[in-house]
Amino acid sequence: MLCQRSLCIFMQPLCNKRGFAMESKFDLEVCCLRSLKELELKGQRVLMRVDFNVPTDKEGNIIDDTKMRAALPSIEHVLAQGGRLILMSHLGRPNGKIDEKYSLKNLASRLGQLLAAPVYMAHDCIGPEVAQAARGLQDGEVLLLENLRFHAEEEKNDPAFSRELASLGDIFVNDAFGTAHRAHSSTAGIADYLPCYAGFLMEKEVEMLEKVLENPQSPRMAIMGGAKVADKLGLIGNLLQKMDVILIGGGMANTFLKALGKTIGKSICEDNLLEQARGLVEEAEKKNVSLILPLDAVVAPELSAEAPGQIVDIDHVPAELMILDIGPQSIELFKKYIEKASTIVWNGPLGVYEYPNFARGTEEITRAIARSSAVSVIGGGDTAVIVHDMGLEEGITHISTGGGATLEFLEGIRLPGVAACQEKAARGIGAELGQGAPLWEKS
Ligand SMILES: Nc1ncnc2c1ncn2[C@@H]1O[C@H](COP(=O)(O)OP(=O)(O)O)[C@@H](O)[C@H]1O
Numbered sequence: 223m224l225c226q227r228s229l230c231i232f233m234q235p236l237c238n239k240r241g242f243a244m245e246s247k248f249d250l251e252v253c254c255l256r257s258l259k260e261l262e263l264k265g266q267r268v269l270m271r272v273d274f275n276v277p278t279d280k281e282g283n284i285i286d287d288t289k290m291r292a293a294l295p296s297i298e299h300v301l302a303q304g305g306r307l308i309l310m311s312h313l314g315r316p317n318g319k320i321d322e323k324y325s326l327k328n329l330a331s332r333l334g335q336l337l338a339a340p341v342y343m344a345h346d347c348i349g350p351e352v353a354q355a356a357r358g359l360q361d362g363e364v365l366l367l368e369n370l371r372f373h374a375e376e377e378k379n380d381p382a383f384s385r386e387l388a389s390l391g392d393i394f395v396n397d398a399f400g401t402a403h404r405a406h407s408s409t410a411g412i413a414d415y416l417p418c419y420a421g422f423l424m425e426k427e428v429e430m431l432e433k434v435l436e437n438p439q440s441p442r443m444a445i446m447g448g449a450k451v452a453d454k455l456g457l458i459g460n461l462l463q464k465m466d467v468i469l470i471g472g473g474m475a476n477t478f479l480k481a482l483g484k485t486i487g488k489s490i491c492e493d494n495l496l497e498q499a500r501g502l503v504e505e506a507e508k509k510n511v512s513l514i515l516p517l518d519a520v521v522a523p524e525l526s527a528e529a530p531g532q533i534v535d536i537d538h539v540p541a542e543l544m545i546l547d548i549g550p551q552s553i554e555l556f557k558k559y560i561e562k563a564s565t566i567v568w569n570g571p572l573g574v575y576e577y578p579n580f581a582r583g584t585e586e587i588t589r590a591i592a593r594s595s596a597v598s599v600i601g602g603g604d605t606a607v608i609v610h611d612m613g614l615e616e617g618i619t620h621i622s623t624g625g626g627a628t629l630e631f632l633e634g635i636r637l638p639g640v641a642a643c644q645e646k647a648a649r650g651i652g653a654e655l656g657q658g659a660p661l662w663e664k665s
């Protein structure tokens with residue numbers, strides 16, 4: 223059994239200036255995750271949540287399968303032990319509607335190649351035919367369910383939906399660390415209906431991030447970029463309590479730049495978050511945290527591989543262009559901060575790294591982090607892809623499959639996907655010791 227020490231850390235202040243430590247709200251007993259290793263799997267229907275939310279192109283082809291490979295140890299273990307594996311994941315944000323672009327069919331074929339074994343693909347994730355397919359599995363066989371987010375109930379953590387998913391398996395294994403910050407049916411609600419275990423990836427992520435939390439040295443720095451601005455802007459408020467420096471690039475920077483009165487042309491921006499961004503800048507000043515924005519940018523008329531990039535000062539972004547990368551002056555400035563940092567947490571590319579014209583900022587920053595002697599954690603599907611593509615894994619302390627999940631974990635926020643398994647484990651232990659009624663039911 224693995225004790226999630228991030229929760230234990232809540233109990234004792236460990237850090238000096240802007241500590242990661244928080245007050246304990248939870249029992250130590252609740253910290254425990256039960257491991258997949260503990261299970262007798264032969265003949266068991268193992269319902270496993272994985273995070274196969276891989277980067278894809280416009281046609282839905284997989285750009286990078288790192289997240290799938292990361293789940294292979296758990297998948298291969300279940301199959302080797304004679305378990306009957308039912309895999310479930312989301313892909314993208316189809317908003318509760320069926321959209322072929324977000325089908326998991328391509329992932330089933332890729333998984334088949336990775337396992338060198340057949341992978342059955344279900345046409346949905348619930349319903350009588352899916353239940354029949356799950357019941358029909360033989361020992362060592364694997365079925366991949368269709369995108370969970372084709373049903374709006376998934377993101378609502380709807381109990382009836384959780385129950386229907388749970389009815390497909392005998393045991394629930396959560397190996398989706400990257401989605402553990404979402405309280406959804408397949409990550410949280412499902413724990414009410416099945417015995418819960420952590421997969422190997424979930425265990426590894428929690429262990430590695432706990433190590434980083436143990437004694438994070440100052441100067442501590444966060445680098446924030448990417449496109450999920452609405453999701454992650456709020457997290458900067460928490461980071462201000464824990465970091466000495468926050469570098470902001472990528473799509474994230476635009477909202478801050480506009481909030482500070484700069485013209486950002488056609489760049490992506492969350493106009494409804496301008497007030498919040500201004501508040502964060504003021505709070506950073508009060509807390510004496512250096513919140514650093516780009517000095518210049520690479521701009522282009524459209525987001526495409528062919529669009530020509532042009533370097534402009536951040537005060538002179540033309541109205542008809544969009545910011546697609548940080549410029550050379552910003553790269554130099556960011557590198558200076560990276561050289562001085564002792565702890566670095568990074569999520570989100572600093573530009574549209576998928577296209578060479580706008581990849582330089584992200585690549586240079588990746589190299590600088592890999593060269594630095596700081597303890598470094600890089601999180602997020604896209605951000606991790608860059609490190610792998612550049613072959614710089616060795617220089618990074620931990621490359622996490624989760625972006626938002628990693629940030630929230632390091633900020634001391636309890637992740638619903640981890641918490642659901644912990645609470646269930648703690649209650650389950652009591653039940654197994656005869657201290658209560660069985661806590662899960664099979665339908
Ligand atoms: N200036 C920008 N404008 C538009 N998109 C951007 C910009 N900078 C980065 N991005 C995009 O952000 C995406 C990754 O964002 P996100 O999902 O938040 O990161 P991660 O998957 O690492 O958590 C990439 O597809 C990248 O092209």
Ligand SMILES: O=C(OP(=O)(O)O)[C@H](O)COP(=O)(O)O
Pocket residue numbers: 273275314315400401404450453601602603604623624625626627
């Ligand atoms: O890719 C993910 O998160 P990330 O981009 O923060 O790493 C997860 O699969 C969660 O996806 P979501 O942010 O659509 O809930």
